[in-house]
Amino acid sequence: MAKKGWTFARLLEVAGSGRDSLRGIDERLVIHVCVDPSCPRALALEVRDALRAERAGGVVEVMSLLGSPSAGAEQPDAAIVLPGSLDAAPVICSYARSGVPVAVVVEGALDAPALDLPEQALALVGVVAASSPEQLPEKLAAWLASAVDKSIALAANFSFCRDAVVDSLISQCAVENAAVGAISLIPGSDLPIMCANQAMLALNIAAAYGHGLEPSRAAELAGVLGAGLVWRGVARSLVGLLPGIGMLLKAGVGYGGTLATGNAIRLRFEAARSERAPQGEAPEAPEHAVLPTTPRTDDYVTIGG
Structure with missing residues (x-):
């Protein structure tokens, strides 16, 4: 028995x-993307193309590194920072101290800014180094899969993470x-x-x-x-x-x-x-998909000059 x-x-x-x-599947998943206008253009465009939510629960909020989330704004499940000539450390540290996992996307590990953080907060920061845009999706996906708690929502929304x-x-x-x-x-x-x-x-x-x-x-x-x-x-x-x-x-x-x-x-x-899907084409996102918003930073198109 x-x-x-x-x-x-x-x-x-x-x-x-x-x-x-x-x-x-439809759990709300919020990702912030903080962009320095002088960051490597190719990496920024690769991030833009990858982060296209396929379901209503996926929200990608893009903002300039010069700005910051307003007080009382919804805390994201993860943040992605694309640094350039500006000092990205304050934004990275702000997210990490708030308990938000942060990926710093750079061409080489030495390009990542130095951070003054306690050990617990520093553990939330990951450096995603990609010398070419082709390397970025797999590396960023590996970081997101390990850092984001809502793994099912992550995979359902972003096919490159699946x-x-x-x-x-x-x-x-x-x-x-x-x-x-x-x-x-x-x-x-x-x-x-x-x-x-x-x-x-x-x-x-x-x-x-x-x-x-x-x-x-x-x-x-x-x-x-x-x-x-x-x-x-x-x-x-x-x-x-x-x-x-x-x-x-x-x-x-x-x-x-x-x-x-x-x-x-x-x-x-x-x-x-x-x-x-038609041969050679990616499946189209559903009509209810939520694409980058608030603000778009020109949809990354002018990044890198």
């Missing part, structure tokens, strides 16, 4: 995770399932836990691509359960062939199986996305 109750509890947890993922967020989701679930495989004491008790973790992973990945609780999710969850049974069979076979190291084998299969399942789910959504 205990085993059945535990399995039922896991099913409730999966259902709750689905609701949380659905809420996360890989970094999904990589993190898959890796975290794989580590959890490896631990389940290693410490499982009751034969068969690891399967419902691992499958529940992978089901929650599937729902989170779907949400990262902007998909909620749709009928197609049932087929995906059934696929996750089937994959779990396959990987359990693999683990049992290996344990039978190599007795004495059963925990290590089960941990390895739990980790590798979760990576494989997570990446298979990701490929399904990538394929569906590619089919919807």
